[in-house]
Amino acid sequence: MKLYQQVDIPNLADLQAAILSIIPTNRKTETDLFYLPIGYYMVLPEFLEMLEILNLTDHVGTVATTVVAPGVSLPIHEDSGDMPWSLNIPCQGCEGTYIAWYKPNIKSTYVDRAEKDTGYYYYPLEACEEIERLDMAGPAIVNIHTPHGVINPTDQTRILTAIRLRNFEL
Numbered sequence: 001m002k003l004y005q006q007v008d009i010p011n012l013a014d015l016q017a018a019i020l021s022i023i024p025t026n027r028k029t030e031t032d033l034f035y036l037p038i039g040y041y042m043v044l045p046e047f048l049e050m051l052e053i054l055n056l057t058d059h060v061g062t063v064a065t066t067v068v069a070p071g072v073s074l075p076i077h078e079d080s081g082d083m084p085w086s087l088n089i090p091c092q093g094c095e096g097t098y099i100a101w102y103k104p105n106i107k108s109t110y111v112d113r114a115e116k117d118t119g120y121y122y123y124p125l126e127a128c129e130e131i132e133r134l135d136m137a138g139p140a141i142v143n144i145h146t147p148h149g150v151i152n153p154t155d156q157t158r159i160l161t162a163i164r165l166r167n168f169e170l
């Protein structure tokens with residue numbers, strides 16, 4: 001099965017600047033995953049233009065901001081919910097950082113984080129075999145229902161916008 005598809009966004013630099021401008025400065029440093037209201041994005045001309053170019057205007061589900069501090073890896077997990085595909089837009093410090101996919105040899109543990117999100121299914125690294133990895137230097141549609149993790153081995157804080165795609169199959 002295909003795990004990702006890199007996409008070309010002609011207005012990427014303007015889009016990155018527009019997205020970074022709506023993220024509060026005090027949320028750009030610590031490792032975190034949070035959701036700004038979808039309406040913040042749907043008024044950005046660069047965001048609307050990008051959706052139109054990629055034919056994804058009718059497929060925007062939720063928009064998450066993920067911040068990963070230098071040297072940090074996120075736990076291996078599957079996202080919960082009914083949207084297996086995410087359009088990932090690198091916004092800052094993403095070159096040299098990876099999303100990696102894994103084949104686990106044990107069952108997952110559900111981690112409830114109802115106060116922030118819809119939870120996720122966790123796997124310990126030692127029970128997983130890496131099957132693929134993608135440098136997040138450029139935008140890509142990625143599968144988030146296959147176990148995956150994020151690795152930031154760089155000295156930069158990584159900020160990436162993840163647009164979960166509703167009613168979409170790659």
Ligand SMILES: [Fe+2]
Pocket residue numbers: 077078079144148
């Ligand atoms: Fe994920």
